[in-house]
Amino acid sequence: MLATAISALPVGAGWAYEFKWDGVRALIDVSDGGVRIRSRAGNDVTGGYPDVVAQVAGAGDALFDGEIVVFVDGRPSFERLQARMHVRGRADVTRLVGEAPATFVVFDVLRRFGVDLTERPWTERRATLERFVAEHEGWTLSPSFDDGPATESVARQHGLEGVVAKRLDSVYRPGRRSDDWRKLRFVRAGDFAVIGWEAAAAHPATLSSLVLGVVTDDGGLRFAGKVGSGLSGRTAALVKGLLVERADPPVTDAPRPMTGRLLHWVEPQVVVEVEFAAWTGDRRLRQPVFRGVRKDKRLDEARGDG
Structure with a gap:
């Protein structure tokens, strides 16, 4: 599901707000067969991120949506991530894992124990995701807030890329750009x-x-x-x-x-x-x-x- 670009955040009781991470969007499918990481284009990029695979392994059957991010001094660095995005050789990947370790920042769950959650409202999917992260160590959950202006202020102060607003009752529409998700990007x-x-x-x-x-x-x-x-x-x-x-x-x-x-x-x-x-x-x-x-x-x- 893709967000619509906006110039100002919507406000009101019907919205939740998350930071926009300067990373690579990814779907991570965890099952008995192991872990598979797919890019937005549908490409299998699992081999490029063994550190992310190790992070999410053992989660049980689930399909997660989020961003692969490389943090430098606590802030996302797309420049450092760029060095990893096109490398697949085992030796080079191993070297880059040490030089620019990646983290999967999860913000949605689309399937859990074989149950499709895409038609459930965002609030229900978020509650399921929060319970999961509370029960599993090593996961990084994208925080969610109910105050848009305050979220924008904090994001700007910390040099983040922007803010995403999501309707509380929105279902997940795979592959579609929806007005139910709106992104405010600080850097043009x-x-x-x-x-x-x-x-x-x-x-x-x-x-x-x-x-x-x-x-x-x-x-x-x-x-x-x-x-x-x-x-x-x-x-x-x-x-x-x-x-x-x-x-x-x-x-x-x-x-x-x-x-x-x-x-x-x-x-x-x-x-x-x-x-x-x-x-x-x-x-x-x-x-x-x-x-x-x-x-x-x-x-x-x-x-x-x-």
Whole structure:
């Protein structure tokens, strides 16, 4: 279930408020057959997070929703998590578990002992989850509050990503973006499709910036700008390795290459997260900063609104 982006939190007796964690959304299925971790895109990412598997093993039959988070000095660090998101080799995974240990922050339960809970109201699912966490050590429960403005104030003071408001009577709608869940994000950021990459003519094989696109209401793509800030040498090489080149641009409003720059077009298959200050009048990104590749996001989610 996905939340709708908002600019101000709803208030009233019918809402609960949770912190928005700067991590990777995941469903964790625990059964007699073991533990399986799935990303939002439905990919099995179990092998990348043995520390999370160890954390949740032995829970009995259940299906949990939450975020995989790497904490640094008590705060979520997407930058540190990014280093783990695309690594699957056993030796590298083991090394990163030591360098950037991950935690599963659970905020919902969708099945317990074979019973589907998705049609139960949020309050009932939350009570079931709270009882479970109280009876099982080692679990991190996302706290819930009944005061929206106070929750927002605390989240801002502690440098968190935002706040999610949830209707108390809302059922869980798998795979759907619902107005029953609403997210207020403090830092303006969004998801974008990579439609090309640029290099300096003097270094033609080195990626210096990404050309970005967003999905339009009719399902097409339009040019949204470029991002180079935040792309270190190692990160740029990693992203470049994910791109599949093509001869023509995948958008009709493609930019022309600048003098001294080489422009490569790619299949719009890779989704990245980018922070930015604002949209310009011609709907281009202002002061964008690359945050990371989002393998947990589909192309149709690359709409620039996070």
